[in-house]
Amino acid sequence: MTPFDLLLQQLINGLSLGAMYALLALGFTIVYGILELINFSHFNVFMVGSFIAMGVLHLFGIEGQSVLLHGLPLVGVLLVVLVVTMIACGFLGVIIERFALRPLRGVKGPMAMITTIGVSYILSNVVLLTQGANEKNYPNPIPHWSFYIGGINGARITVFQILIWVISTLLMGGLFWFVQRSRLGKAMRATAQDPDAALMMGVEVNRVIMTAFFMGSALAGAAGLIFSLYYNFTSFGIGFSAGLRAFTAAVLGGIGNIPGAMVGGIIIGLIESLAGQYIAVKWADVIIFSILVLVLICRPAGLFGRLAPTKS
């Protein structure tokens, strides 16, 4: 491999990683934008999503990596799994909001945030106790198609990596369109700017908040499925390290800011991948979090500025 191929390969690795962080970061950002609440249960909604998707794949009779599908069945199965997982996770998010967070909405201080940490632990322990702690071999029906850029010794792209980019771009684009163009999206932006004024203008704030939780959690479910298919494994513990990096991505881009979360995720993915190549994996976390601190010192609102409720 030439140094250029190597750089290209690490960029491909980093982009795939970054796309997953970005999907996960969006959930933090949507909820924060509206409620100014850091929702730590998001970490484990992602993890639960990966297990729900595993259950659906098992229903299709797919175990391990030996059952491979092609053509229409493959597309069909993946689409069904993706949609079921996203809807299930979306409802999980709505349930968390309705029963754990809405009763605390008027309460000042960090109570709601601490509740989300509690919910996060409940989710991870429920999965731990019902599914066991060992790392699960993930059912994956996608064949190992890949091609090389610049000959057999060049950089390799797998078809699944391209699929990750396409799905992430579509989901993020869809979300962006929804928030910018649709009625409910406008209501969301209005609530983000000033919840009280929005309420007075006839916006159903509860519905807006539920929608935000539904969409954020659905994206986390999609990220959980993609993550597990990409790495061929899942465990009850995947939420914390991936979630923490995604959260960092959201803050880096400016929490509350949707394009910021996408760019933040890609940046974190690229740093992780390039640091592993050119410095050492053991320093990757130090570098990621140092960059976060530096950005926040120079631009406290993140790279793209923060979008949060105006407090009067």
Added chain:
Amino acid sequence: MLKRRFLASLIAATALTAVVGLPHGAQAADKTIIIGINLPITGGDAAGAKRIMNGALLGISMANDSKAVPGYTLKPMVLNDATPTAGQYDPAQAATNARKMVSNEKVLAAIGPEMSGSAKAMVPILSEGNLTMITPAATNPDLTNPQFAAQYMPGGKPVFFRTVTTDAFQGPNMANYFAETLKVKSIYVLDDSGAYGVGLADAFQKQAAAQGIKVLGRDRLDPTAADYSSILTKVKSLGAEALYFGGVAQAGVKLVKQAYDIVPNIPKGAGDGMYSPDVLTGAGFPAAEGWYISNASPHLTDDTKLSQWIGDYQSKFNESPDDYAITAFDGVQVIIAAINKVVASGGTPDRESVRAAIASGTVPTLQGAVSFDKNGDITQRIVSVFRITHDPKFPDGDPQHQFKFVGNAPQS
């Protein structure tokens, strides 16, 4: 405070004895000796840890059935040192468990832990309580190295014994295997940042360099991270002829999967932390195929002399044993022999007499006669090597049939 805790544990122990003792009728008069067991039975290494636990439990129940210790009933006290936050063994939990064992006077000896990181947290506490522990799996050399006696032997006497050898042999012997048998010229070395993994990778790396293998680099994986593709891409770009990993299943499973994708054709090796059903089922086949895994004990489960024992184990637990289930069983035999020695000499077994009997004795076990040197290490130093070879006739998670024994690693 201490007095109250003592009283509480005494009451608890008495209540326990009453409950357990009564149904046995004739045994009601027997005195109870508790053998502590500490293993990560819910973590990322759960399936391997359970086999070790079952080996120890089988030893205890067989001893009770055959009344191996006249006048005494042995009872296990199983503690788990895996926590949800760590996702695998957690040294802080191991320390708590060590205190729990020390504070219960009926615990005269213990089996475990599986992981050296846990052992490093437990041994100082055990040493102060003069409670003997025999590990069937923890191989980090520091634990029995006289250089660290202040840390791991503050009581001045060895309380930590092993029925397996240490990474001072496991690492270097595997390096010899890579140099002499696999004829590897260059290698990249990784560890999982745990006490065991770092120590094993260090020992391997040193001997590999001494054998003339070019060590192209060394890096450390975060076991909770998911993505190892960037470091593996680096390994590939350096043209490494082999990869060695010191660590346990949590990082190991992900490494096996991603290495299969990025560097499928080079020989890959690891230590006994990867000799576990968790690696087989977590990584699956074909990803796990071809890894060379060492074990710090002689290979036993294919031994025809042990077929009776293996049958007993299989019928009791409905799964096949692995070699560390046997070293755990052997650990229990060592403890029972020590208690019997004390009883036979007319004494009442207590922690010190049991400890002294273990330190000085030679005990016939499944792996042969076991005796310890003055630091607590087993005197035999065999390191066996396995190649993961898929046998579709047996379940993927069956270590006895999916780890194919390929020979003992050459001694330095």
